[in-house]
Amino acid sequence: MRGKRKERVGVVLSNRMQKTVIVQVQRIFMHPLYKKEVRIGKKYYAHDEKNECEIGDVVRIMETRPLSKLKRWRVVEVVKKAKKT
Secondary structure (H helix, E strand, O other): OOOOOOEEEEEEEEEEEOOEEEEEEEEEEEOOOOOOEEEEEEEEEEEOOOOOOOOOOEEEEEEOOOOOOOOOEEEEEEEEOOOOO
């Protein structure tokens, strides 16, 4: 049995590559000294097999084996579609 794979939920920033999206995941934590809420975003390259993600979509990504130089995540599901303008 495999270990538990990490999952993250984030927003799609770019879908210009073929079968790849860039997902930004926000993390909020309390600063240890100043006790202020700090927001930090990290970008992940994720594999999108069906090219279904659009910019602004909220997606769930899961850790996977290395697929390329930068891709170590894959899109599991689109949680919320972006509004069309």
